[in-house]
Amino acid sequence: MKKQKFNLDPPKFLVLGFAGVILIGAILLTTPIATEDGKGLSFINALFTATSATCVTGLVVVDTGDTFTVFGELVILFLIQVGGLGFMTFATFLFLLLGKRISLKDRLLLKEAVNHLSIAGVVRLVKRILIFTAVIEILGGIILSIRFSFEMPVGKAIYYGFFHAISNFNNAGFDLMGGFQSLTSYVNDPTVVLTICGLITLGGLGFLVMNDLYEYRVSRRLTLHSKVVIYATLMLTIGAAIFIFLFEYGNVKTLEPLSFQGKVLGSLFQSVTARTAGANTLPIGDLTHSALLLIIMLMFIGGGSGSTAGGIKITTLAVLVAVVWTQIRGKEDVVLFRRKIALETILKALTVAVIGLFIVVIVTMILSITDRGHNFIMYLFEAVSAFGTVGLSMGLTPDLSPLGKILIVLTMFAGRLGPLTIALAITMRRRRDSFHYPEGKILIG
Amino acid sequence: MKKQKFNLDPPKFLVLGFAGVILIGAILLTTPIATEDGKGLSFINALFTATSATCVTGLVVVDTGDTFTVFGELVILFLIQVGGLGFMTFATFLFLLLGKRISLKDRLLLKEAVNHLSIAGVVRLVKRILIFTAVIEILGGIILSIRFSFEMPVGKAIYYGFFHAISNFNNAGFDLMGGFQSLTSYVNDPTVVLTICGLITLGGLGFLVMNDLYEYRVSRRLTLHSKVVIYATLMLTIGAAIFIFLFEYGNVKTLEPLSFQGKVLGSLFQSVTARTAGANTLPIGDLTHSALLLIIMLMFIGGGSGSTAGGIKITTLAVLVAVVWTQIRGKEDVVLFRRKIALETILKALTVAVIGLFIVVIVTMILSITDRGHNFIMYLFEAVSAFGTVGLSMGLTPDLSPLGKILIVLTMFAGRLGPLTIALAITMRRRRDSFHYPEGKILIG
Ligand SMILES: [K+]
Ligand SMILES: [K+]
Numbered sequence: 077m078k079k080q081k082f083n084l085d086p087p088k089f090l091v092l093g094f095a096g097v098i099l100i101g102a103i104l105l106t107t108p109i110a111t112e113d114g115k116g117l118s119f120i121n122a123l124f125t126a127t128s129a130t131c132v133t134g135l136v137v138v139d140t141g142d143t144f145t146v147f148g149e150l151v152i153l154f155l156i157q158v159g160g161l162g163f164m165t166f167a168t169f170l171f172l173l174l175g176k177r178i179s180l181k182d183r184l185l186l187k188e189a190v191n192h193l194s195i196a197g198v199v200r201l202v203k204r205i206l207i208f209t210a211v212i213e214i215l216g217g218i219i220l221s222i223r224f225s226f227e228m229p230v231g232k233a234i235y236y237g238f239f240h241a242i243s244n245f246n247n248a249g250f251d252l253m254g255g256f257q258s259l260t261s262y263v264n265d266p267t268v269v270l271t272i273c274g275l276i277t278l279g280g281l282g283f284l285v286m287n288d289l290y291e292y293r294v295s296r297r298l299t300l301h302s303k304v305v306i307y308a309t310l311m312l313t314i315g316a317a318i319f320i321f322l323f324e325y326g327n328v329k330t331l332e333p334l335s336f337q338g339k340v341l342g343s344l345f346q347s348v349t350a351r352t353a354g355a356n357t358l359p360i361g362d363l364t365h366s367a368l369l370l371i372i373m374l375m376f377i378g379g380g381s382g383s384t385a386g387g388i389k390i391t392t393l394a395v396l397v398a399v400v401w402t403q404i405r406g407k408e409d410v411v412l413f414r415r416k417i418a419l420e421t422i423l424k425a426l427t428v429a430v431i432g433l434f435i436v437v438i439v440t441m442i443l444s445i446t447d448r449g450h451n452f453i454m455y456l457f458e459a460v461s462a463f464g465t466v467g468l469s470m471g472l473t474p475d476l477s478p479l480g481k482i483l484i485v486l487t488m489f490a491g492r493l494g495p496l497t498i499a500l501a502i503t504m505r506r507r508r509d510s511f512h513y514p515e516g517k518i519l520i521g
Numbered sequence: 522m523k524k525q526k527f528n529l530d531p532p533k534f535l536v537l538g539f540a541g542v543i544l545i546g547a548i549l550l551t552t553p554i555a556t557e558d559g560k561g562l563s564f565i566n567a568l569f570t571a572t573s574a575t576c577v578t579g580l581v582v583v584d585t586g587d588t589f590t591v592f593g594e595l596v597i598l599f600l601i602q603v604g605g606l607g608f609m610t611f612a613t614f615l616f617l618l619l620g621k622r623i624s625l626k627d628r629l630l631l632k633e634a635v636n637h638l639s640i641a642g643v644v645r646l647v648k649r650i651l652i653f654t655a656v657i658e659i660l661g662g663i664i665l666s667i668r669f670s671f672e673m674p675v676g677k678a679i680y681y682g683f684f685h686a687i688s689n690f691n692n693a694g695f696d697l698m699g700g701f702q703s704l705t706s707y708v709n710d711p712t713v714v715l716t717i718c719g720l721i722t723l724g725g726l727g728f729l730v731m732n733d734l735y736e737y738r739v740s741r742r743l744t745l746h747s748k749v750v751i752y753a754t755l756m757l758t759i760g761a762a763i764f765i766f767l768f769e770y771g772n773v774k775t776l777e778p779l780s781f782q783g784k785v786l787g788s789l790f791q792s793v794t795a796r797t798a799g800a801n802t803l804p805i806g807d808l809t810h811s812a813l814l815l816i817i818m819l820m821f822i823g824g825g826s827g828s829t830a831g832g833i834k835i836t837t838l839a840v841l842v843a844v845v846w847t848q849i850r851g852k853e854d855v856v857l858f859r860r861k862i863a864l865e866t867i868l869k870a871l872t873v874a875v876i877g878l879f880i881v882v883i884v885t886m887i888l889s890i891t892d893r894g895h896n897f898i899m900y901l902f903e904a905v906s907a908f909g910t911v912g913l914s915m916g917l918t919p920d921l922s923p924l925g926k927i928l929i930v931l932t933m934f935a936g937r938l939g940p941l942t943i944a945l946a947i948t949m950r951r952r953r954d955s956f957h958y959p960e961g962k963i964l965i966g
Contacts, residue, residue, distance in 0.1 A: 323890075364889070364890075365886075365889035365897050365900065366887075366889050366890050369882065369885060369889065370886070373882065396871065396875055397875075399868055399871055399872060400876060403868055403869065403871075409958065411958050415959060416957060416958045416959065419864065423844055424848065426841065426844055426845070426867075427844060427845045427848040427849070430842075430845050431845060437814065437818065440814060441810075441811045441814050441815070444809070444810035444811050444814065445768075445809075445810075451897065451898075452814075452896065452898035452901075453896075455810065456897075512861060513854065513856050513859050513860055513861045514861065
């Protein structure tokens with residue numbers, strides 16, 4: 077029986093840390109120097125924007141490029157970077173900069189924050205995370221800067237290039253293009269589409285997988301986790317792109333007017349962005365119901381654990397599919413890539429999926445009450461987009477009522493921390509079973 | 522290695538049996554004596570109606586009362602009774618009538634059909650099922666006949682009374698009221714509402730629970746399965762009724778014009794009907810989005826295993842909730858009513874829920890392609906209603922395209938047999954694991 081007075085456990089610490097960062101960001105966005113009209117944002121809109129940036133979501137109540145000054149945009153970019161790296165990783169970065177010694181307790185916190193599998197080498201991993209991030213964002217920024225310099229002054233092109241590289245690597249979905257149009261004017265531009273698809277996909281794998289890929293040169297092997305994330309990402313991205321291509325092929329408001337190359341690039345981009353990123357090159361509100369439902373599923377699934385993605389995560393889906401496949405075939409062991417999946421992993425996957433589904437349904441239901449008069453799919457889409465920290469919208473976000481905005485703020489927050497962290501942070505001290513009940517029979521299905 | 526030539530296993534036998542009954546019913550409904558216009562139904566509409574009746578769903582492409590002769594209506598009623606009892610139970614009934622000896626192989630089939638927990642006493646249970654059904658349907662039929670005799674000739678009142686008693690005890694959702702209005706004219710009638718609520722609820726518990734309740738007089742104890750079904754049914758029915766009351770209180774098209782009693786009866790009836798029955802006293806298409814989403818959830822959940830209900834079943838929900846609750850509290854054993862839930866039960870529940878969700882999403886997606894031009898929630902509602910063999914509709918059913926009709930026929934069929942039976946019937950011979958892989962680590966959530 078240990079006493080735990082005023083001793084924040086890791087999940088609680090993460091929740092409060094994120095909340096603090098968001099609040100500071102929101103206050104900065106209410107200042108007159110943050111907006112071009114010199115009035116600053118209202119607090120509710122500032123809170124929404126800061127939450128959306130810190131939770132790397134990308135849902136916007138005001139258009140980023142049209143509304144904010146460069147100062148306001150840099151606040152948003154800073155929040156995106158803090159949120160993307162995770163504020164714990166960011167805090168370590170500050171520690172390292174200041175030359176501080178990192179205690180065992182800090183290491184335990186870090187372990188939770190980066191979702192690392194063992195505590196060994198956590199600090200080395202965090203250092204690598206920072207190097208990876210810098211290298212990838214600089215590379216992406218240079219490519220985009222060059223591309224943008226063909227159509228705007230060099231200074232602005234560099235700013236735009238790096239803003240969009242950072243925003244997309246962190247899967248934040250913010251853009252500076254104005255008029256809520258996102259990247260729709262680049263739908264048929266291979267340089268922009270493929271560069272940003274690359275940035276999004278790398279960011280959505282998660283740092284552990286990136287680290288694993290980096291070490292592959294020497295170790296010549298990938299962890300089970302990395303294999304699952306990479307394989308599932310490939311399957312989902314290609315599969316969803318093919319279906320979006322088929323669903324939208326004849327849609328005069330989306331793919332129909334484009335060349336074959338444009339159709340392929342448009343399908344690919346929407347497939348890649350849907351699992352977490354939030355930028356779009358096709359007008360989301362004009363997609364067919366079938367494509368929208370597919371995107372809703374992708375948004376709910378999300379990317380890799382320990383990535384900037386929200387949702388239930390791609391590994392959760394993989395484990396659930398493996399369980400179903402095992403059950404249908406009447407096998408005992410749940411197996412992925414020749415490794416048995418532990419029972420506790422299966423139960424965790426089930427829990428994450430059920431809590432995720434519950435959050436999405438409740439948020440959709442409340443939205444339909446606080447913001448009457450829209451189509452049902454707009455509520456569902458908005459709720460899943462917020463939970464998956466995706467940032468795609470059928471156009472509901474700017475029209476949200478104050479209550480609707482607060483609801484979406486809470487949903488983005490829950491989505492970024494993940495259903496399990498939220499649940500663990502809420503519940504009281506956990507106790508192990510003190511005794512066991514006998515087994516009972518129950519009929520299923 | 523046993524040879525299994527031409528040897529149908531129970532799931533395959535059930536699938537083929539149901540299909541045979543449906544086909545015979547469909548052919549009867551195409552005959553000129555089945556419809557009042559003397560032309561018979563088109564084959565696709567007859568197939569739809571026969572499937573809806575046999576799968577005790579209640580979705581209708583033509584209004585039952587307006588379209589069919591008494592012969593047509595009796596064909597439908599017969600299909601409802603065969604489908605409700607399950608054709609295996611029905612076949613046993615025929616065996617018993619003919620004085621045939623029931624072989625061990627037949628008993629194994631029966632075990633599968635009634636979802637009984639052990640093979641012992643299966644025949645006795647089936648006898649009881651028949652007696653329960655007869656007693657409850659006759660009681661309900663008498664009460665409804667008396668009620669209807671106040672507003673129609675006695676002969677017609679008896680016919681209406683028994684038709685609606687049988688239809689509702691079997692949770693079939695078919696009615697004779699005409700104009701697709703279902704029971705909306707009885708929304709404020711306590712006799713009709715409470716009698717039918719009682720019939721629906723008893724039918725939705727499943728015969729095992731009814732048998733358990735019957736034996737309770739002597740045994741003074743209920744099985745774990747019965748406790749879970751009864752408790753969850755109570756919680757869901759009352760909880761959902763309260764929320765429907767709140768959501769619809771101010772809706773001028775539904776509860777608002779009614780007295781307080783009418784509001785309570787209307788909320789209760791829609792709550793009871795949603796988990797599987799399919800009759801309605803409020804116009805479903807006019808409900809608020811929040812109430813519709815709640816009803817969609819109830820339809821997906823369904824009633825007790827081995828009942829006339831579809832959906833993932835109420836025990837599946839209970840097990841999933843118990844797993845989540847256990848995980849959040851950091852406990853090891855998943856416990857319901859002081860009994861540990863076995864791992865295989867948990868994996869089965871997970872499988873049923875995932876397959877159910879998958880079916881619903883795919884059907885919704887295909888419907889939105891085959892039947893363009895409707896609101897998204899109408900597709901979702903129709904898909905879940907068919908999967909849950911509920912029979913409520915926002916009005917899409919009569920407007921379905923031929924492809925949409927075939928899709929809903931298949932969905933009702935899958936919903937009635939249950940996701941697991943379908944999956945087991947599809948897959949090849951099952952093999953146990955011949956060896957085990959080592960355990961691997963993977964990150965979730
Ligand atoms: K995002
Ligand atoms: K029904």
